Amino acid sequence: MFNSTKQLYNxxxxxxxxxxxxxxxxxxxxxxxxxxxxxxxxxFSLIHTLTITSLTITILTFYFFNKPRTxxxxxxxxxxxxxxxxxxxxxxxxxxxxxxxxQPKSIxxxxxxxxxxxxxxxxxxxxxxxxxxPDPYMIDARDESEIxxxxxxxxxxxxxxxxxxxxxxxxxNCSLFAPTPSLSAMVANKYKMRSNVKSFNLxxxxxxxGLISIxxxxxxxxxxxxxxxxVISTEIITPNSYIGKERSMLLPNCLFRMGGAxxxxxxxxxxxxxxxxxxxxxxxxxxxxxxxxxxxxTQEEDKEGHVGIALNLDLMVIAANSLxxxxxxxxxxxxxxxEQLLFLxxxxxxxxxxxxLKLYIPDFKKAFDHFCIHAGGRAVIDELQKRLRLSSEHxxxxxxxxxxxxxxxxxxxxxxxxxMEAKGKMKKGDRVWQIGFGSGFKCNxxxxxxxxxxxxxxxxxxxxxxxxxxxxEPEIVKI
Amino acid sequence: xxxxxxxxxxxxxGKKMVSSKIQNSIYNISISTVVPGLMSGHxxxxxxxxxxxxxxxxxxxxxxxxxxxxxxxFTILKIKETMFNxxxxxxxxxxxxxxxxxxxxxIKCNDSGxxxxxxxxxxxLDEWLETKDDSKHELLxxxxxxxxxxxxxxxxxxQLTDFKCGGKSVxxxxxxxxxxxxxxxxxxxxxxxxxxxxxxxxxxxMAQQHNWACDLQNPKPNPYPLSxxxxxxxxxxxxxxxxxxxxxASFYVSTTELTRLQAxxxxxxxxxxxxxxxxxxxxxxxxxxxxRNGSGPKAVTICRNDVKTRDKGIITNESQTIGLVKTDISxxxxxxxxxVSLIMNKAEDERMKIKEAMDRDNELPDFLIYGANLTFVDxxxxxxxxxxxxGQKPVYVNCYIDNVGEEGVxxxxxxxxxxxxxRMVSVTLPENQMAEFKSVLNEDWAIA
Numbered sequence: 001m002f003n004s005t006k007q008l009y010n011x012x013x014x015x016x017x018x019x020x021x022x023x024x025x026x027x028x029x030x031x032x033x034x035x036x037x038x039x040x041x042x043x044f045s046l047i048h049t050l051t052i053t054s055l056t057i058t059i060l061t062f063y064f065f066n067k068p069r070t071x072x073x074x075x076x077x078x079x080x081x082x083x084x085x086x087x088x089x090x091x092x093x094x095x096x097x098x099x100x101x102x103q104p105k106s107i108x109x110x111x112x113x114x115x116x117x118x119x120x121x122x123x124x125x126x127x128x129x130x131x132x133x134p135d136p137y138m139i140d141a142r143d144e145s146e147i148x149x150x151x152x153x154x155x156x157x158x159x160x161x162x163x164x165x166x167x168x169x170x171x172x173n174c175s176l177f178a179p180t181p182s183l184s185a186m187v188a189n190k191y192k193m194r195s196n197v198k199s200f201n202l203x204x205x206x207x208x209x210g211l212i213s214i215x216x217x218x219x220x221x222x223x224x225x226x227x228x229x230x231v232i233s234t235e236i237i238t239p240n241s242y243i244g245k246e247r248s249m250l251l252p253n254c255l256f257r258m259g260g261a262x263x264x265x266x267x268x269x270x271x272x273x274x275x276x277x278x279x280x281x282x283x284x285x286x287x288x289x290x291x292x293x294x295x296x297x298t299q300e301e302d303k304e305g306h307v308g309i310a311l312n313l314d315l316m317v318i319a320a321n322s323l324x325x326x327x328x329x330x331x332x333x334x335x336x337x338x339e340q341l342l343f344l345x346x347x348x349x350x351x352x353x354x355x356x357l358k359l360y361i362p363d364f365k366k367a368f369d370h371f372c373i374h375a376g377g378r379a380v381i382d383e384l385q386k387r388l389r390l391s392s393e394h395x396x397x398x399x400x401x402x403x404x405x406x407x408x409x410x411x412x413x414x415x416x417x418x419x420m421e422a423k424g425k426m427k428k429g430d431r432v433w434q435i436g437f438g439s440g441f442k443c444n445x446x447x448x449x450x451x452x453x454x455x456x457x458x459x460x461x462x463x464x465x466x467x468x469x470x471x472x473e474p475e476i477v478k479i
Numbered sequence: 480x481x482x483x484x485x486x487x488x489x490x491x492x493g494k495k496m497v498s499s500k501i502q503n504s505i506y507n508i509s510i511s512t513v514v515p516g517l518m519s520g521h522x523x524x525x526x527x528x529x530x531x532x533x534x535x536x537x538x539x540x541x542x543x544x545x546x547x548x549x550x551x552x553f554t555i556l557k558i559k560e561t562m563f564n565x566x567x568x569x570x571x572x573x574x575x576x577x578x579x580x581x582x583x584x585x586i587k588c589n590d591s592g593x594x595x596x597x598x599x600x601x602x603x604l605d606e607w608l609e610t611k612d613d614s615k616h617e618l619l620x621x622x623x624x625x626x627x628x629x630x631x632x633x634x635x636x637x638q639l640t641d642f643k644c645g646g647k648s649v650x651x652x653x654x655x656x657x658x659x660x661x662x663x664x665x666x667x668x669x670x671x672x673x674x675x676x677x678x679x680x681x682x683x684x685m686a687q688q689h690n691w692a693c694d695l696q697n698p699k700p701n702p703y704p705l706s707x708x709x710x711x712x713x714x715x716x717x718x719x720x721x722x723x724x725x726x727x728a729s730f731y732v733s734t735t736e737l738t739r740l741q742a743x744x745x746x747x748x749x750x751x752x753x754x755x756x757x758x759x760x761x762x763x764x765x766x767x768x769x770x771r772n773g774s775g776p777k778a779v780t781i782c783r784n785d786v787k788t789r790d791k792g793i794i795t796n797e798s799q800t801i802g803l804v805k806t807d808i809s810x811x812x813x814x815x816x817x818x819v820s821l822i823m824n825k826a827e828d829e830r831m832k833i834k835e836a837m838d839r840d841n842e843l844p845d846f847l848i849y850g851a852n853l854t855f856v857d858x859x860x861x862x863x864x865x866x867x868x869x870g871q872k873p874v875y876v877n878c879y880i881d882n883v884g885e886e887g888v889x890x891x892x893x894x895x896x897x898x899x900x901x902r903m904v905s906v907t908l909p910e911n912q913m914a915e916f917k918s919v920l921n922e923d924w925a926i927a
Contacts, residue, residue, distance in 0.1 A: 083516045083517060083563075084516055084556075084559060084560050084563045086514065086516070087514070088514055088518075088589065088590040088591065088592075089589070090575065090589035090590060090591040091512050091514050091590070091591050091592050093631075094512070094575075094591055094631045095512065097628070097631050098631070121518050121590065122518070127556060127559075130511045130512060130513075131509055131510065131511040132510045132511065132512070135509075479589070
């Protein structure tokens with residue numbers, strides 16, 4: 001009995017706004033009928049009836065055609081790197097030691113990171129980075145792009161059965177490799193897409209670019225009716241291996257690994273029954289106006305001229321602040337009234353009544369069933385778990401993605417979603433919150449609602465190893 | 480690029496320098512690592528036996544030569560894919576050394592992998608093989624040793640060199656601590672099998688440990704056996720420096736020449752038959768005695784395959800007999816036939832003594848076995864030529880042992896066309912004795 005009461009309460013809270021409006025309309029209608037004398041209806045002529053009817057129809061038509069189109073996610077595919085490219089801890093530590101032979105402090109630092117990184121023994125690097133020292137050429141970067149993107153695209157086509165010629169919008173995001181012709185042109189060429197495909201190539205936007213691409217696709221699908229959009233999120237690592245010794249720039253070498261994902265979105269209502277998810281909200285927060293946030297992740301040359309990505313020491317603080325901003329926007333959109341009221345009272349208490357209260361972080365577990373936190377590193381996941389008061393089950397997908405695939409940048413959110421599907425956790429009506437962080441400093445969120453119960457997919461990136469997960473990764477791994 | 484070959488742990492100091500013309504023909508060197516494809520070692524600990532530790536200062540360097548079109552169409556990535564499948568079944572060789580609290584080394588099977596070196600040669604395979612310089616083979620295989628960073632030194636290095644004509648050489652450097660030459664060749668042949676997707680049922684393992692009870696009661700320990708030479712502690716750099724530069728020469732002894740040698744040795748005893756290996760040993764022993772003019776060698780070490788204890792799928796140092804043959808007078812004063820009988824009948828297997836010397840106290844002494852005395856190693860049965868790639872056997876296999884003692888080492892190897900076609904003999908001696916040895920061999924026994 002308590003369960004059904006609780007469910008009733010949750011349902012009430014979820015739909016309180018709609019219920020309120022319906023009650024109001026009923027109240028007004030009943031009042032109006034009470035007020036009006038019955039014989040008023042006899043005075044309505046045909047013209048009056050027609051006008052009121054056509055007005056109602058016009059208003060309804062206007063409403064239906066102008067309401068935001070629902071964007072559906074039909075399916076997505078993640079790239080599974082061939083295990084020949086894997087980098088066990090011991091090999092990574094050995095290579096680091098040989099390349100940095102003259103810098104024992106940097107070696108010690110790197111080993112410390114490996115021990116605490118949360119990465120497993122199966123993460124992969126592209127072939128040119130297995131050399132001592134890595135000396136990649138541009139053609140190697142193109143090769144990696146082709147391997148990652150084409151492999152994921154082939155899987156997507158197989159899973160969805162879609163024809164490349166049916167793709168209307170193509171968006172590719174890859175932060176650190178932007179050749180000419182672009183990666184989106186490379187895809188259009190490979191799959192012989194139509195000449196009027198709307199292609200976009202986003203570069204330089206960091207690890208949160210995956211959700212930026214989704215937002216762009218969403219906006220385009222509002223403008224173009226009956227369209228399919230493919231979003232490809234990846235990070236090409238080949239040209240970005242850092243061979244210098246600055247400690248602030250060594251961290252990406254230890255964490256970034258090969259990965260990529262392709263997502264098929266559509267606004268066609270006929271596809272609703274085939275779609276896995278529907279997009280509910282996308283919220284983007286940009287903290288670039290603050291200098292500290294802007295400079296916390298920068299690609300630059302070190303004193304010896306080696307290019308690398310420098311991470312500032314206060315990265316976690318800045319990430320937490322950007323998350324706070326994002327939450328303050330997304331909170332009212334997704335949180336139930338109870339949590340919003342609690343937050344409001346807390347705000348009033350602190351600001352107006354000047355009471356000594358701690359800032360109340362709403363309980364997002366009431367709004368979402370699943371969380372995909374960007375697998376940027378163990379520290380990121382730990383920090384978010386603490387701030388959002390999530391259980392270890394909620395962050396399991398993020399931790400396990402970090403373990404199996406490493407930090408795959410913008411595509412990590414899709415690997416996490418793939419993990420949850422492979423574990424059979426996705427049920428109809430479940431809500432998923434994807435949170436991405438990236439240079440800029442940006443924090444982006446996307447909210448999806450699951451359209452149908454999803455069974456474990458065949459041929460996913462997880463299918464040969466999901467039975468081994470979850471693993472309990474110790475705090476420190478001895479190399 | 481070359482600095483990553485860690486010059487401080489290369490054995491270039493004690494070796495005769497290759498002519499610069501040959502050295503310059505090797506270019507475009509790049510180094511990478513190939514790991515086992517699937518997690519195989521799981522950080523397991525592999526203990527080493529006393530015999531393994533006794534052999535730890537030696538390295539086997541084997542070069543396989545393949546004519547075109549054996550490797551035609553094989554990109555480096557495809558070759559690495561076959562290696563990665565191969566190494567799934569040989570995770571011990573992909574590990575790295577650690578030391579226990581007692582100081583005893585062991586292998587941690589952490590999937591670190593093998594080092595792969597790619598190089599190109601400006602000459603064609605035929606031009607290369609025809610070059611007179613015997614030390615040229617050293618350029619096609621890594622000369623790295625283990626240490627000084629023991630925990631980060633690969634146990635196996637594979638060099639793939641492309642010749643101008645399309646031929647390829649595969650140079651494998653094998654740390655003897657893992658096992659003897661038969662083990663090494665067995666390991667390499669698994670790669671040939673992996674290329675045709677034929678994998679062993681079990682991964683390669685090391686031989687089971689037999690703990691021999693040592694005589695702890697004995698207050699006066701036995702002196703070290705004659706077959707070993709104790710060297711100063713090497714610490715974590717497993718190599719030694721010698722006063723002499725060592726040189727290796729290889730020559731072919733055909734069946735006809737072997738028959739003639741046997742006849743020369745047996746003399747009038749027509750019903751006696753002298754086996755080929757002993758025959759070669761006796762000949763070389765006498766030549767060297769002549770070169771060294773009575774100052775030895777008064778003891779030689781004979782290493783042979785102990786077929787009885789050798790199992791398939793095992794890498795070990797326990798299945799090679801280490802026999803010591805002593806003489807009271809110089810070998811010069813013996814008749815060759817007497818030397819042959821000494822070798823055949825009077826070789827005492829010193830393996831037990833070596834193990835006892837190693838395990839005796841917790842000091843873990845450092846030994847040289849090959850070259851402590853003039854050492855003869857019988858590898859004529861080793862399946863070098865079973866390394867078939869796409870059905871093609873190697874046209875030639877060169878093998879030598881690196882980091883040996885000053886007394887010299889002689890390897891008797893099968894010839895490319897099989898044992899019925901004679902033998903290849905590889906002789907490693909101090910540089911200053913080589914020329915004289917060659918001339919004595921030519922004069923007394925008519926072998927060039």
